[in-house]
Amino acid sequence: MLQQIRKLFEQIGGDADVEVRDEKDVRMISAALLTEVATVDQKLDDRERQTLVQVLQQHYQLDAETAGELMENALAHREQATSLFEFTKTVNDQFSEKDKYLLVRQMWQVAFSDEVIEAFEEHLIRRVAELIYLPHGLFTRARAEARGME
Template identity: 30%
Template sequence: MFRNLLSRLLGDNGPSGSLSPVDAEVAIAALLVRIARADDHYTDREAARIDRILAQRRGISIDQAAERRSAAEMIEAEAPDTVRFTKLIKERVALDDRQAVIRAMWDVALSDGSRTADEETLIRLVSGLLGVTDRDSALERQKILRRQGLAAG
């Protein structure tokens, strides 16, 4: 089911073709996995957070979300660069949803109670590639910090 997405992501000519809604969600999940792995500590807590985010985004079950995350983990491990995920997502989703992707990335990055320079750098890169401003990204981060009961910073 997800092999087609993987071949588009890894094709020699870069991303091609349009994405189905499920493929778009798997590409988003791959970005979430990438941010969770950015600090070299991909935990069960982060995986569970990704599952909840995916389930909430499209009203699917936790089991379906975990299946998408599992596929995304394989895709993320195989894909050499973040830009390919981001280009596919930008072509497929509206700006409001792209801002939600950044909020989800912050949610995953902050799920362990801290943020690293690698996580911040990756989110900043993805934000720019998705057309989300630094200010909007910071606002999304602040929303997550408030929801988690942490001080905004």
């Protein structure tokens, strides 16, 4: 998956339609990170899948089909993932602090959707929050808000 994201990064900056690709890239990065949370425990529960699609739909105002395709694309390219750094670099470059907070909250939403927080899920979310420089207070607030959304 990171290989595909890397290709998307290479496309940014050369053409006049960068804005269109930027939005697409941001959605793909969000889908990739949310998918990582959903699959870090090596199983994808139907509740996690449903929550992931709903989060993408709501946040990016997508229809169910487009959100589902985005998730499936992220899942299909998951094996190519090599590092979180490439994702988080773009998050740091393109997301405001509010967007970073929302991303972490969405990651928690996916993690909470199967009613079990695995150690791998928590570690991944914590690591992403650190790499995107989200203050610890916002990290814990995101977790608490996501828990209340169950």
